[in-house]
Amino acid sequence: MNFEDLYQDIILDHSRRPRNFGELPDADRHINGNNPMCGDDVTVHLKLDGDKVSAVKFTGNGCSICMASASLMTLKTKNKTAAEAKALADDFTTKLTGPADVDLPEEMGDLRVLGGVRKFPQRVKCATLPWHALQEALG
Ligand code: ZN
Numbered sequence: 587m588n589f590e591d592l593y594q595d596i597i598l599d600h601s602r603r604p605r606n607f608g609e610l611p612d613a614d615r616h617i618n619g620n621n622p623m624c625g626d627d628v629t630v631h632l633k634l635d636g637d638k639v640s641a642v643k644f645t646g647n648g649c650s651i652c653m654a655s656a657s658l659m660t661l662k663t664k665n666k667t668a669a670e671a672k673a674l675a676d677d678f679t680t681k682l683t684g685p686a687d688v689d690l691p692e693e694m695g696d697l698r699v700l701g702g703v704r705k706f707p708q709r710v711k712c713a714t715l716p717w718h719a720l721q722e723a724l725g
């Protein structure tokens with residue numbers, strides 16, 4: 587399977603069946619992010635248990651890139667410490683706004699497919715939006 591197929595598969599899968607999508611009534615923080623250029627409007631709901639991200643969910647509407655990125659974000663940050671989640675968000679958003687020919691590190695797993703949006707600069711914001719909301723929630 588080549589990268590383009592993998593990219594399509596993972597993005598479509600997560601945008602059609604976003605993981606951890608929905609309200610989180612006992613969340614400690616709700617941070618909204620929106621991208622008027624595309625129409626993405628997502629709210630990240632975060633629950634901290636001490637220093638641990640014990641639950642993270644999201645609500646809202648966005649394009650397939652935004653929804654897939656938010657879905658992957660919840661999977662990658664749940665049960666991490668706040669510092670680990672923030673470090674991943676910082677690393678991911680920095681790499682996504684960097685040069686397109688730099689591969690994302692292997693430990694990012696499925697998140698690496700989102701590196702493909704760097705070829706489409708106007709879509710980078712779609713992918714980073716949920717992560718910026720998370721950074722703000724953890725900030
Ligand atoms: Zn978008």
